[in-house]
Amino acid sequence: MRTFSSLSPRGRIALIASGIALAGGAGWLAQAQVGGERGIAAVAASRDIQVSDIEVDVRASTGIEAREEAWREAQVKAWEKIDGPDLPESRIAGMVSAIVVQRERLGPKRYIATLGVIFDRQKANAYLGDDGLTRRSAPMLLLPVTFSGGTQLMYEQRNPWQRAWAEFQAGQSSVNYVRPSGAGGESLLLTYGQTNRRSRVWWRDILDSFGAADVLVPIARLRYTYPGGPVEGTFTARHGPDNEFLESFTLTAESPDQLPAMLEEAVRKFDAIFQVALSDGTIRPDPTLNVKTGDLNPEIARLVELGRRLREQDEARAQAASQPTDASGGAISAAPINQPPPEGSVALYTVQFQTPDAASFGAVLSSVRGTPGVRSTGVRSTAIGGTSVMTVSYVGSIGELAEALRGQGFTVQQGATALLISR
Structure with missing residues (x-):
């Protein structure tokens, strides 16, 4: 095997240039994960x-006359479709706020x-009564997944x-959809892998970020039979952090050009499925996702449990230290809560911190260091999008470390031998 030192000057230059190119390519890939046009903003509801x-x-x-x-005619048919009472055509037209052209051919x-x-709801409700009103669900985060060509795609x-x-x-709709655009860091946080997670802490962090109470997952499996040929779609409705199955159906587009129309129809079918599931009580916010007033925050509960474990370890170390030993100085140990460690030594503490994105992860590490x-820190x-954990070697008690971190602009919650920090 040839070593770097055995290479000719020209060979060394070529190897170094290759390394720089690979490093630059890695940086480009990291940027490409959140760069470019990827967000589609939802229309105003x-x-x-x-x-x-x-x-x-x-x-x-x-x-032109035929279109008018x-x-x-479409206005009258639509009014009849929602069981509106018999009214003159002019009065029905007065309640119409817009005509949406789904497909048309003009000869x-x-x-x-x-x-x-x-139809304008305020005007139509005078004739439809309570039938024109819709009681809406709690906010539901929508995660549309596409399976196609062996890949899973979301945002x-x-x-x-x-x-x-x-x-x-x-x-x-009676379903209050929360539809992310997928722009920026959302494409890193909301992926198909998230639908298979069961951790309530992860889900609670994500739902809180979007102001939602639960999650709906409409899945589209698209199979292109041959280039330019029919597109077969298998659609599955799932719900909740446990990815519970609701219903499935199939549709077919005659060609790729008809795919948007097929997907529009699929969305309407999904909405009908979700509304039925909402009315019969199948869809309701998972109580395990809610932290009720007076209950202990799960992150604080984790700190408490971690503190108990570390306290047991401290007691075991203290018992072992009571035996004579020659190696007694300079060791890293866990110090009592508000008592600094012996001079010349440091204490090791656990610090949990919120990391909604990669940038905040690096910023917190830099501030703590x-x-x-x-x-030192380790x-x-x-957990990008959740709560990450580090260890901090500090010359002082945990109370002093908490005060020092507050001086860095952090909000600090203190446990036995661990801290939870956030900005």
Whole structure:
């Protein structure tokens, strides 16, 4: 085997250049994980009444006249579809706030289309009564997953399934959807792997970040039969931190061009499934995700348990130290809560800290290392999007360390021999 020193000068330069290129490539990959266009913002939810899939086929003297007549016809059909009372066509038109063109074909004397009609809720409720009102669920975080070509995709890049949900007008639904855009660090936090996690601490951190109470997972499995051919979709509705199955169905698009229309239909079917599950009590916030008033915060409970274990270890060390020994100085030990360790030695403490993203993880480590009295730090566990744990070697008691960290701008909660810090 040839060593670096045995290489020619030209060979050494080539090897160094290769290393620099690899390092630069790694940096580019890290940036690519959150860079680029990946976010699709959800449309503003309207509480108006939307009626979709109204089919019209009208002939007239011109295509424009046919379209105008077809739109008037669609308004009446939509009103009948929501069981509205018999009203003059002009009064129905006065309640319409918008016409949504789902599909249309305009000819010289004919207009064929599938339309949606949106009625102003305040005006329509005068005739629909309480039937026009919808009691909404608790906020539900939506995680749309796409299986295609052997990969699982959520927010890592823009995709048709996320777009279909982002464009869905959910104001009329009884489900209060929380639809992330997937921009920035959301694409690192919200991945398919999260749907398979069972840790309530992880889920609580994520749900709190988006102001949600529970989670809904609509899964789309897309199979392209051959290039330009039909696209077969198998759709599965799941719910909650335990990924509970609700229902599944299949749809087929005649070609990739028809895929957006198929996904729009799938979104409406999912919404119907979720609404039925909500009404029969299948969907309700998981009580294990809630920290009730008066209950101990799970993170503090973990600190308490960790403190108990460390206290047992301290007692075992103290018992062992009562025996004569020649090696007694300079050892790293756990100090009593508010009593500094012997001069010339340091105490080892456990510090938990919130890490919503990679940037905050590095910032906290840097701040702790720069705290006066801190000799060294070591990372015990990393949880981006949750709570990470480090060990801190400090010349002083845990109370003094807590005060020093407060001086660095941290909010500090103190346990027996461990701390929980946040900003």
